[in-house]
Amino acid sequence: MEKIVSTASIKEAENCSVFVVFDTETTGLYPWSDKIIEIGAVRFRGGEPVERFDMMVNPGIHIPQTITDITHITDDMVAEAPMIQDALPAFEEFVGDDTLVGHNIDFDLRFIKAAGSKLPDRNRLYIDTAELSRQLVKGPDKVYDEASGRWVNNYDSQYEVRGHNLGLMLEFYGIEHGELHRADEDALATGKLLMALIGEKERIRKAKRNSRMAKDFDFEIVEHIGVLAEKTKGWKREINRISWSGAEPKIDIRDWSPDHSKMGKGITLTAEEIEKLKELL
Numbered sequence: 001m002e003k004i005v006s007t008a009s010i011k012e013a014e015n016c017s018v019f020v021v022f023d024t025e026t027t028g029l030y031p032w033s034d035k036i037i038e039i040g041a042v043r044f045r046g047g048e049p050v051e052r053f054d055m056m057v058n059p060g061i062h063i064p065q066t067i068t069d070i071t072h073i074t075d076d077m078v079a080e081a082p083m084i085q086d087a088l089p090a091f092e093e094f095v096g097d098d099t100l101v102g103h104n105i106d107f108d109l110r111f112i113k114a115a116g117s118k119l120p121d122r123n124r125l126y127i128d129t130a131e132l133s134r135q136l137v138k139g140p141d142k143v144y145d146e147a148s149g150r151w152v153n154n155y156d157s158q159y160e161v162r163g164h165n166l167g168l169m170l171e172f173y174g175i176e177h178g179e180l181h182r183a184d185e186d187a188l189a190t191g192k193l194l195m196a197l198i199g200e201k202e203r204i205r206k207a208k209r210n211s212r213m214a215k216d217f218d219f220e221i222v223e224h225i226g227v228l229a230e231k232t233k234g235w236k237r238e239i240n241r242i243s244w245s246g247a248e249p250k251i252d253i254r255d256w257s258p259d260h261s262k263m264g265k266g267i268t269l270t271a272e273e274i275e276k277l278k279e280l281l
Helices: 010-014 065-071 084-095 105-114 129-136 166-173 183-198 201-215 271-280
Strands: 018-026 036-045 048-056 099-102 126-128 141-145 150-154 218-221 236-243 250-256 267-270
Touching: 010 129, 010 183, 010 201, 018 065, 018 084, 018 105, 018 183, 036 065, 036 084, 036 105, 036 183, 048 084, 048 183, 099 105, 099 183, 105 126, 126 129, 129 166, 129 183, 129 201, 166 183, 267 271
Parallel strands: 018 099, 099 126
Antiparallel strands: 018 036, 036 048, 141 150, 218 236, 236 250, 250 267
C-alpha cells in the first residue's frame, strides 16, 4: 500500500528542533472499519519533552477483548469520553504547525484521516522513526518462503535487532518507558527513540555516505527483457538503467538480497547489446 505522506530523511530530522510525536490506540488495524480509542501526543523542544496531550475517545463500537488485553482500555473507560469528531479539533490545536513524528506514522495518519482530520497535509514535515531505524539499525535479512508465498525474516543471518517495532527498538537503545500500547506513553517513548537515532553519528555518517553514492547514478527500472539465469532463492532480480554524466547509459541486471545488503553477480549491457539480446529472446 502506497504511503500517504513522504517522510523525512535522517538529515532533515537532525535539523528539527521542535516536533510533536503522536500515537493512536484503535479497535483494530483497518481505518475503514475500526475506530480510534485514544490519541496521545508529546511536544519535544530542544530534545526534551515539554508538553503532553492525551485524550480517550468513545469509538461508538465495542472494544474487542484482544485490544483490551493489549491496551488495557475497556468499554467502561471510554463510555463518557468524547466522540472522535469532538476530540480531533483539540488534538489538531495541540499539534499546530509543528513537525509530526510517529513510529509507523502512516498507520496513525490513515486513522485520523479516516476520522475526518485535516491532517495529513502537504505543508509540514513528517518523520517516521520506524523507517529511520530500518535505515540505521540492521535487522534480519529477508528470504522468500515458498510455502506461504511471503518474504520472512531469516534469523540465521547477521542482525542487530530482530525487528524494528517500537518495543524492540526501545530495548536496543536501553530507553526507559512507561506502559506500551497506551498512546501518550508510546508517543513519549517514540520521541526518545528519535533522539537516540539522531545521536547515532557514526551510523548517520555511513547512511549519508551511502546516500551520496546512490545520487552519483541515475537508476531507472526498465522493461524486463527475459530470464537470463536461474533465479537464486531468497534474492530478487533488478534491471536498472544506469547513466553517468556524459557517458552512454547501460543496463545492469543483478541479483540483490531484499535489503540490498548483499549484491549478487550480475551483467551490464550497452543499449546495442540489449537490442541484440531482445532479438535472440
